[in-house]
Amino acid sequence: MGKIAVVVSLFAVLFFSAGCQGGPGNAPAPRSNAEISQAISSGKKTVVFFMNPAGIPCGQQNEILKKLYQDRGGNFNVAYASAIRPEDEKAFYDYGIRSLPSLVLVDSSGNISRHFPPGIQSYETLAQALDSVR
DSSP: OHHHHHHHHHHHHHHHHHHTTTSTTOOBOOOOSHHHHHHHHTTSEEEEEEEOTTOHHHHHHHHHHHHHHHHTTTOEEEEEEETTOGGGHHHHHHHTOOSSSEEEEEOTTSBEEEEOOSSOOOHHHHHHHHHHOO
């Protein structure tokens, strides 16, 4: 019984720490495909958008991102990883994405700043997140 408790405790710690990605100072963001690599290398904040182009929620999230990008005068990048492009498969694995739409914010130094929960993120949420990182 004692060994089971230790194994369960270790699993809980690993699971919790894996789910807590997104704080400042995390590891460098993976540069899984050319688009993501180029966006991160620019020195601007980057929103990595994991999407299915045919999905309605993904389309709604894309409209929010486009409006924010336009309103902010392009002061950040949006890099797309599509569920239907085989060359983007590695990005989904590298970032641990399992649900769509999903967004990851990368700061201007190329470090992961925040993993957003899957689902549509509001304009206000994204604007606040962009304002909170360098």
